[in-house]
Amino acid sequence: MGTGGELAAVVGVGMTKFSATRGDVSMPGLVREAAQRALEDAGMQWDDIDAVVMGKAPDFFEGVMMPEIFLSEALGCVGKPMLRVHTAGSVGGSTALVAASLVHSGVHERVLTVAWEKQSESNAMWALSLKQPFQVSINAGAGGYFSPIIRQYMEVTQAPELIGCMVAFKDRQHALLNPYAHLHQPDLTFDQVVESPMLWEPIRYSETCPSSDGAAAMVIVNEAEADKAENPAWIHAGAMRSEANNFPGRDEVNPLASRECAADLWKQAGITNPREEIDVVEMYVPFSWYEPMWLESLGFCERGDGWKLVESGVTHIEGGDLPVNCSGGVLSSNPIGASGMIRFAEAALQVRGMAGDHQVTGAKKAMGHAYGGGAQYFAMWVVGQDKPAA
């Protein structure tokens, strides 16, 4: 049952303020800000940490190859083990899982994990559109890639056209409850979302994520350490799955890797009815329509019903019974390499009762979710207020 090996829990969470340009800090300063907050939350000193696991998306964003190497001292890692994970957009989640594995395995007792991106050092469109010679496919950026998939979802489910706008509006409202969120748009109206320019039809400007600077960090410890903590978030399950990008018969709308990753996750966590048993979800939604798509794929509802949950307000923090992305989600803050870890960390904050204004009352079990590549890399975890059942 569970994740295998020893129990592990999150006892420290730290995040930076997310913004288009964090002009006040260097790269060391940025990662340090999140890491320091996580340590303070955990009541620990740098010396208490056994190892550091860093996650980040492509090194081209900052133009530093393997930047964990020069960030060793900023993260108090000198003389310690340092791992650097990169699994495309899911990396923040994968990184947390690798850090957790160091504890589950009994190799370490206290691990610091940090994921970050400082996208303002370059330009995301530049870094993501590097075109190799002889490449046949055109590269129209992430929007151009995911739009045809979303179009097929809409066709299959016959979802009303404005579902995506509802998700976007909801997440921007949620962001107002999170002081760290990049986008704070108190005056935004639903009509403005609907009327925002169509960028990658059917994706409107307001249905896309921003490009952010930011970092997230967590301290993950073993059972003995977690027992000393006031409100640990126990890791009940963790799963990763990957599949190829393009192959005959690939279901790109509801990828098998997503479904199998979720099935493994629920099995590990002993969850048979996610809709009932999960109190809050932090889901990787860089384009609004992915909320209903993942709700279906993850088993929160039947296939074709995801948009109905959105439409009926189930995923709204106010009045919804399955609030999704109470932090504002990727749609409100997107330092790419950190975005997955923010989901995992927000899930931990919820079950620790430390999510502040975006706290879901009485949240006991939460899911953190991340995906990447052409919707082909998945990382997920379930954290809970209570120790996992033996």
Place this chain on the structure above:
Amino acid sequence: MRKVAIVAAASRQEEKMLDTEVEMMIPLISEVKAKTGLDQTEIGFTCSGSSDFLAGQAFSFVMTLDAVGPVPPISESHVEMDGAWALYETWVKFQMGIIDTALVYSYGKPSPGSLQDVLSTQLDPYYVAPLWPDAHAVAGLQARTLLEQGIINVDQLADCAVRAGTVESREEYFSQPMLSDPLRKADCPTYADGGVAMILAAEGKAEELCEKPAWITGIDHRIDVHHFGVRDFTTVPSARIAAEKAGVHDGPIDIAELHAAYTTHDLLLRKEMGLPETPNHSQRSYPIKADTLMASGLLRIAEAARAIWEGDANRALAHATAGPLLQQNLICVLSGEDT
């Protein structure tokens, strides 16, 4: 700790390869699967190491994943590090007790790019990278300190170059002009495209898949400070700690496969880890002759495993490094004996 062994490995290095990363890796991955009779669906975890900067493309590892055949989906991860660290991540998964078999691979193709420019981007981005010192120059700075402080001497450099096969004799070594004074060409690496794949298995499974599993008796990795001004060029504390934690000194080492791209690195690492300058058996191949960034470390582990399979060693050490001046080091000790 749960016992884990390397049960199959395949590798390839060439100066310049026409194949894409996928085309290069398919035969290697197929080979280790064939050797063990495992199908991808029977492999519990897959992990790889590579670099986008080397490939000149963001998310470059995504396409290489095709070489594995990840349909149906697989439990998989990737490190932006040498494959030796992918092996470490995998070893940790074994310790969780959730897998019995794993596939680890890594690859690098330095030939399309300017590797020296690529390596410069790994240095401190505010103070050092804008000056674009190349890897040979950085090694040269360290080499002079080592020589002038009498920690190593030029004859040792020459002998190491002869051992590595970059020159035939001391005379030939000393006849070479300086490349990055006090280093000669024979002290510095030649780069190669290449890749390596291997299968790991836990006790109980490993014996089924391999006649003589190469058991991992210890593995550890550490990182040192990056700031050049604070580095003591004459020591490698991270290698020393990792060697101790990996249990290098718990018994005799028959063969040491070092990821030393420079003669100075080879000599310094041996000194730091208390290894004789000339081991009983020489290394099976030398990164100084063919260094494949992102794969050289995992290749050392593959070579150490081969030494055990082929009876050349009972206990072998493999080493991987990353960063300038041997900043980050991983040590893996393998044993042929089922202790």
Place this chain on the structure above:
Amino acid sequence: MTDVNVPSSLDGVEPVQSVRTPIRMEYTFTPGVAAQTYLREFGNKKILGNVSPIDGAILVPPRGADPRHGALCEEFVEMPHTGHIGSYCVTNVPIPGRDLDLPYISAWIFLDGADVGFLNLVAECPPEECRIGMRVEAVWKPDEEIGMTAENILYWKPSGGPDIPFAEAGVRGWHARKQGETNA
């Protein structure tokens, strides 16, 4: 943020807050083995697909691998210059480094007989008339401009004829065919 004390000699001086560190890296790319073969024939206005050694699935463009099995694909087959749209996107954002009139349509093109698609441009088609399942044909560059590059096809245009039904368009076609074989 920590407060830093600087010597008084810098009092009143405008502080540096950012620094430019340009990077330039040059690569020389050689296409892989399969891509070499593909591009040479593409330069003769032929489109090649790879044939999977496992089940004969046809993969376009050829990348030398069947990703389902991690198998090398060494067999090639010549493909027709017609196909259909698996799905598409109407884009109003310029691609860096490409000069395209906005909006443009990018679509997953599934060539007749192919089992996977690739993203490419569609033109001579008003965005509101573009459809999943719409049949298209290649529009090549003028002969004198054709070379061994990936850009010989300017775009794909509607070719007329009945649409492929949604349930058989794009990736769904594979399952529809498999279902058909099972039934047959």
Place this chain on the structure above:
Amino acid sequence: MESHERLSAPLVLEYPFTRTTGPVIGAFLTGLRERIVLGIKRKDGTVLVPPTEYDPATSEALTEMVEVEQTGEVITWTWVQEPRDQSPWDRPHALAMIKLDGADTPLLHAVLVDSPETLDTGTRVRIKWREETEGHIKDIEGFLPVESKND
């Protein structure tokens, strides 16, 4: 395989990265623009040049910046006979670790001499500033020996 020549094509990845510096790196670069060199004090009183934001040994945040001298000593060096395209220097030069007077750690930069024979570890050097300074490590054009070899 047909015996055609291999196809190949160039790819240039080029970008003018703009890095925000934060207070410590920023102050050091401000100093360079004003033609002074700043280090940062560790708890034990030693001075790091160039300054790091966090103590390399203890990881604590460092805040006390001090000015050091513009003369110093070569700790180690190597010779660059053929500078690469991106190098700030287009002539053969030495790259060296130089410990400035008043600093306890050396910084990496060039020593502008014509041949390796004119340089030794221990050679005293001083900063040569670039004519225009902007707040960049390249504001230091390089270092020049303080006394000639014949002294």
